[in-house]
Amino acid sequence: MKLDLFYAPVACSLVPFLLLEEAGASFEVHVLNLRAGEQSAPAYLSLNPKHKVPLLLVDGVPLSENLAIQTWIARSFPEARLLPGETWGDCQALSLLSWFASGFHPHLSRINQPAKYCGAGCTPGQVTEIATQQLAARFRIAEDLLAGTTWFFDRFTAPDAYFFWCCRRAGQLGVDLSALPSCRRHFEAVGSRASARAVLGFERECTERSRRT
Ligand SMILES: N[C@@H](CCC(=O)N[C@@H](CS)C(=O)NCC(=O)O)C(=O)O
Numbered sequence: 383m384k385l386d387l388f389y390a391p392v393a394c395s396l397v398p399f400l401l402l403e404e405a406g407a408s409f410e411v412h413v414l415n416l417r418a419g420e421q422s423a424p425a426y427l428s429l430n431p432k433h434k435v436p437l438l439l440v441d442g443v444p445l446s447e448n449l450a451i452q453t454w455i456a457r458s459f460p461e462a463r464l465l466p467g468e469t470w471g472d473c474q475a476l477s478l479l480s481w482f483a484s485g486f487h488p489h490l491s492r493i494n495q496p497a498k499y500c501g502a503g504c505t506p507g508q509v510t511e512i513a514t515q516q517l518a519a520r521f522r523i524a525e526d527l528l529a530g531t532t533w534f535f536d537r538f539t540a541p542d543a544y545f546f547w548c549c550r551r552a553g554q555l556g557v558d559l560s561a562l563p564s565c566r567r568h569f570e571a572v573g574s575r576a577s578a579r580a581v582l583g584f585e586r587e588c589t590e591r592s593r594r595t
Contacts, residue, residue: 385409386439388426390416391588392554394487395436396581398451400543403577405459413588449479452540464540471535478534478541485520486548489513493555514557521552521562528564532571546572 387402389395389411402409414420414435421433429444430437438445438454445451453476456464465472492499492513496506524545527534534541549559549569559565572578 384439384441386412386442388412388414388430388435388437388439390414390421390435391585391592392551393435394448394544394547394551396550396585397448397540397543397547398436398438398455399581399584400546400577401452401455401462401464401540403580404464404538404543404575405455405462407455407459411584415592447483448544449476449483452479452544456540463537466535466539475535475539475541479544481520482541482544482548486517486552489517489520490548490551490555493517493557494551517552517557521557521559521565525562525564528568530564532568538572538575542568542572543577546578 385402385407387395387398387409389399390413393416399411414426416435420426421430421435427433429439430446432446434446436446436448436451438451440454445454453465456462460467465475490513493510496509496513499509500506533539534545545565546569549565553559559569573582
């Protein structure tokens with residue numbers, strides 16, 4: 383089976399990258415420069431007309447959407463135990479993945495590019511402020527879910543990787559997580575895994591390479 387992951391530094395494609403590392407999968411990473419608009423090049427649009435990363439090609443056939451890609455990885459590499467492994471637990475995990483994709487990610491996108499989300503009579507500052515408030519409410523819920531526990535389930539699973547990215551991106555965009563000790567502890571726990579260190583090392587190399595060119 384040939385796996386090709388389309389990835390961009392800093393973007394949410396970090397999550398399937400990390401899970402493929404956890405699974406010990408053999409895969410090729412194709413780096414896109416989102417700022418340069420490489421996600422809108424015709425060759426990429428023919429694979430993913432939604433012009434987004436992540437995208438996973440499985441034997442040349444594209445699969446888009448983080449939730450679907452993560453679920454595919456977890457099911458295809460069962461020995462990595464990236465989902466709880468029984469129906470109720472798996473549905474609880476999908477519930478978290480869906481929440482991160484629909485409850486966190488869109489607000490992070492708004493803070494990243496507020497002008498894109500402005501209608502008449504609304505300023506980028508207001509978009510950022512509302513998105514920050516919405517995120518704060520969601521992070522408080524996550525804080526309660528993580529109180530007294532290292533992981534969302536009894537061990538590291540896919541939702542931990544996805545929430546790691548949400549916290550990382552929020553921090554990079556200036557969202558203050560300092561009053562959320564459980565989220566911060568969770569962030570440290572995921573960040574210290576070999577998979578996360580490998581992905582962040584790769585990201586550093588990409589960033590340095592693009593700085594040099
Ligand atoms: N619903 C998609 C969202 C993916 C997404 O928004 N990716 C961003 C990076 S984090 C992207 O590729 N943006 C480029 C663009 O919008 O042109 C998913 O869950 O996979």
